[in-house]
Amino acid sequence: MNHTLSRRALLLAAGAAGLAAAAPAMAEEVTGLTLSGPVPFSFDSLVATAREMAMKPFTPTPVRAAELLEKIDFDAYQQITFRPEDALFKGSRYPVRLFHLGRYFKSPVKIAIVEGGQSRDVLYDPEIFSFGPKAGAIATRLPKDLGFAGFRVHEGDTNNDWLAFLGAAYFRSSGELNQYGISARGLSIDTTASGPEEFPRFTEFYLEEKADALVITALLDSQSATGAFRFTCSRPKAVIMDVEARIFTRKDIEQLGFAPLTSMFWFTETNRRQARDWRPQVHDSEGLAIWTGAGERIWRPLNNPPRVMTNSFVDKNPRGFGLVQRDRDFRNYEDDGVFYDRRPTLWVEPRGDWGEGEVQLVEIPTEDEVHDNIVAFWTPRAAVKAGQSFALDYRLHWVDAEPYLSPAIGRVIATRRGNGGNPAVRDKATGYVKYVIDFAGGDLATRESTKNQAIPDITVSRGRVVGPFAIRVAGTDHWRIIFDLDVEGGEPVDLRAYLRTRDGKALSETWLFQHFPQQTNW
Structure with a gap:
């Protein structure tokens, strides 16, 4: 092939x-x-x-x-x-x-x-x-x-x-x-x-x-x-x-x-x-x-x-x-x-x-x-x-944009990644990779970050998720999921994440991604 x-x-x-x-x-x-x-x-x-x-x-x-x-x-x-x-x-x-x-x-x-x-x-x-x-x-x-x-x-x-x-x-x-x-x-x-x-x-x-x-x-x-x-x-x-x-x-x-x-x-x-x-x-x-x-x-x-x-x-x-x-x-x-x-x-x-x-x-x-x-x-x-x-x-x-968008479901607007750990203390020794996913639209604009009204739901095919949380981005109607990925070996990792309510109702579309460890060897 x-x-x-x-x-x-x-x-x-x-x-x-x-x-x-x-x-x-x-x-x-x-x-x-x-x-x-x-x-x-x-x-x-x-x-x-x-x-x-x-x-x-x-x-x-x-x-x-x-x-x-x-x-x-x-x-x-x-x-x-x-x-x-x-x-x-x-x-x-x-x-x-x-x-x-x-x-x-x-x-x-x-x-x-x-x-x-x-x-x-x-x-x-x-x-x-x-x-x-x-x-x-x-x-x-x-x-x-x-x-x-x-x-x-x-x-x-x-x-x-x-x-x-x-x-x-x-x-x-x-x-x-x-x-x-x-x-x-x-x-x-x-x-x-x-x-x-x-x-x-x-x-x-x-x-x-x-x-x-x-x-x-x-x-x-x-x-x-x-x-x-x-x-x-x-x-x-x-x-x-x-x-x-x-x-x-x-x-x-x-x-x-x-x-x-x-x-x-x-x-x-x-x-x-x-x-x-x-x-x-x-x-x-x-x-x-x-x-x-x-x-x-x-x-x-x-x-x-x-x-x-x-x-x-x-x-x-x-x-x-x-x-x-x-x-x-x-x-x-x-x-x-x-x-x-x-x-x-x-x-x-x-x-x-x-x-x-x-x-x-x-x-x-x-x-x-x-x-x-x-x-x-x-x-x-x-x-x-x-x-x-x-x-x-x-x-x-x-x-311009895909048709038939849901008025209640937020969409992914950005996917970013970089070194894991705490950047404030230059914690680069963990070997983790940090993922940051931004969402906008739907009912997310009505959710208050201080009341924990949007819960991150994250799963990975292998490895483990470290320190996940969701927060409303200051000064915007956007929400952000942040987590570190701890994984060993070179095989791809399938990631899945979305925002939901406490009772399990989806607030966002489902974000899927395929992580390649060799592409994050910084």
Whole structure:
């Protein structure tokens, strides 16, 4: 199992060759685009196609003009721009512009426009792109029916795009705060399994304009599974995507991941000493939030671990989960180039019952910010066999903060650690590690510290908790849990803490963390 790869590189280059459908003989020109003749289309027909494909072996089509596309490197690719006047649905609320193929996007995808139950393929034409000097010299030698790499959705006639499908089964949105960061995928296969990870691809897209939404229907294909997806996308303020996924398996699958999320985490105030960087924090997401089927709220700060780690959170019919960016204070990032303080939170809201399974969190070590090293997804409890089918519906929220917050439950706002013992007497000989967790919101603001109205409840998988207490932070409505951890050996320690009343009622979400002794050898 190789997890040293760049997940952002996978966004650009993963997957085998796609299925580029041949255009029918009839074609017509619409606003600069050349479209094939119409053929009947529906989501149900694409589901039937995916089901039939799953009964046959996977047969990828080889990449065409691979040597020429290899020459369209990063610099050349930056010279290629789609002409705005040729946008699909030009003049509408959500016009669409297309991505060209290149070194990192060699596998073509079919793109079609749907209207009145009929679809028409968009045919490749170099005239709908502008090419700089380097790219232009290569473009003249490319096939005239090359195809496209993907597409992005814009806000009216502006240059501001807010949704992009590009590479394998990845897609991203700039969300409520207009800043790209975290990615989603249609499906993940064997992310942490014993064999190599498999990267399914969206091979066909069908775009349909509605009065208040853009409907994107996509065909997914891979060695082990096929699928049909329908995304109903809107942007009233936040970006909302209603997803209907129909999956069919070709083979037994060791680990099938639904609604997978991919992000980047380097360091926060928790592990600041691990990074040799001037900025206070660097991450697209800072934690995994889960709202369990039983109603418990969980917050698990992300780690940059010493080795690949997988954590599983068993559940039944989860109400939601997501990779979250809670800290929105620019001063805690100080990066005015990429604006980590604006990166979207991505929340998965299951629609209907998903049954028994688990949210899996995968954390991969990184020494910089160019690698997407965090993955989270839902995986069913039962073994996945060849010939099975799955129907899952869910909503994706690309937002500032996770939705459906409880008005009564406090949330974690910071996790810090340092030397244990008493700093007033420079007591560093204990070997303890001190943890400080801050909570805010819910009913905590009404609690008085002097009356011991919030009790810390702390458990550890090994070792012992020393001197735990909770206190209201002076001059604020925040509460703080403080404790020392005394542990020997190098194996990870699972920590759990929350605030409760004397009679056991939860006042805060449950804080979970994985402690690595070798990362606190200061």
